[in-house]
Amino acid sequence: MPRTGCGTDFRTVTPTMTSTLAPRVGPSGPPGSDRAGPAPGTGALRIPGLDGLRAFSILVVMASHSGLHALVPGVFGVTVFFFISGFLITALLLDERERTGGIAVGPFYARRLLRLYPPLVALVAITGAVYVAQGHRLDPLGVLGALAYLANYLAVFQKPMMAGLGGQLWSLAVEEHFYLVYPFLLAALLARRGAAIPVLLTLCALSLAVRCAVTLTHPEIATAYTGMATECRIDAILFGAVAALAWRSPGGAAFAAAATRPVPVAAAAAAILASLLVRDEAFRNTLRYTIQEVALVPLVLAVSVAPGWGRLRALFDSAPARWIGRLSYSLYLWHLAGLSAGEALVPGTGWRFAAAMAVGWVLSFAFAELSYRLVERPFFALRRRFGSRVDAPAPAPGTAPAGGMAPAGGIALTERAA
Secondary structure, eight states, X not given: OOOOOSSSSOOOOOOOSOOXXXXXXXXXXXXXXXXXXXXXXXXXXXXXXXXXXXXHHHHHHHHIIIIITTTSOHHHHHHHHHHHHHHHHHHHHHHHHHHHSSOOHHHHHHHHHHHHHHHHHHHHHHHHHHHHHTTOOOOHHHHHHHHTTOHHHHHHHOGGGGTTTOTTHHHHHHHHHHHHHHHHXXXXXXXXXXXXXXXXXXXXXXXXXXXXXHHHHOTTXXXXXXXXXXXXXXXXXXXXXXXXXXXXSTTHHHHHHHHTSHHHHHHHHHHHHHHHHOOOHHHHHTHHHHHHHHHHHHHHHHHHTXXXXXXXXXXXXXXXXXXXXXXXXXXXXXXXXXXXXXXXXXXXXXXXXXXXXXXXXXXXXXXHHHHIIIIIGGGHHXXXXXXXXXXXXXXXXXXXXXXXXXXXXXXXXXXXXO
C-alpha cells in the first residue's frame, strides 16, 4: 500500500520594553500536581503534559497511516503538532526575553537548525538510497526541495518529484517557514504593548480567508493546497502562539482557569468531534481547521498549565507518554519507512496486513530510537553553545535516572522537543 504524508487524506530583534509577563510557567512538580517548579538538577522550569500531547499526535498520525485513515484523522494529529510547536516556541522566546531583555534571533536559528536539520538529512539520504537501490530514479529537484523545506508546495504542484523521499515532509516545511519569520515578528509585536495577540489573530483570519478563496476559485487543488500550503496551515501554529501569549499575560492565570472550566473543555472536545464528523469537502478545506485550532486552546491549557486537571495531566505526563513524546520528531520522520518495511516483510491482505503493520510499528520505534541516539543526541552539546537548555533525555518506560529517583513530570522550557 503506497504511503504519503499525513494530511487531508493525502494518500492518491530585540525589544526594549520591560517585561510585564505573568510568571513563566504553570503547574509542574510531580505528575498531577498544580505547583510550578524547576526540573531536578537542571534549574529549567517545566511545562507538564506537552510530551504527552506529542505522543498523542504521533500515535494518531501513525494509526492513520496504518490503514485506518477512514477512522483515524491523521491530519488532526498534525494540527496538534503545529499548535504545540507555536505554544512552546512562544513560551521559550518569552522566557528568553524575560531573562535577557531581548530575543537573540541568530542563536534561535542555530538551535532550530541543529535540532531539525540533521535528522532530516539522515532521512533523505537513507530513504533516497534505498529507493535508488530498488531500481527507481530519485528526482534531484525533489531532494533539493525536501532539504530546502519546499516539500509542501512540491507535494501540491509536482508530487512525482517527492517520490521516494517521504510525503510527511510537507509539515516540516510549514513549521520552518514559521520559524524563519516568527522571532522578528514576535520581537516587533512585544515592543508594542497589547499588539501581539490581535495581530496574530488577524493573521489566523487571513489564513482562513486564503483557504476559502482557494476552495472557491481552484476546487481542483483545494484539498491539497489548503491542507499543505504554508499560508493555509500556519494558523494552527499561530493559535498555539496566541494561547501561550494569553497564558503568559498579566491576567494569564485567570484566563487559563476560565478557559479550562468543565463547560468550555467539554464544548471544545465536542467541537473537535463534530468537525471530524462533517464530511462536506468545502467545510473540511476551510472552517474545519479553524474550529479545531480554537478548540485546542482550552484542551492544551488543561493538559499542561491550568489548575484543576491533575489526573489528566498525570496521564499525559506519565513515563511512557514522555518517552514517546521524546521520540515524536524521529517517529514522524521515520514511521512511513517503518510501515513500508513491515509491508515488504509481511506482504498480503487481511491478517497479514495487520501483522505487517504490527511489524512496521516495531520498526518505526526502532528507527526513531536509532535516529534519536545516533543523529539527534550528538548535537546536544553544540545546541547548548547557542543557548539551548536541552536537558537529559526522558527515561524509557519503567526506568529511573541515576540515583534512583524519577524526575518530576513535565517538559522543560528547552528546545529538546520543540
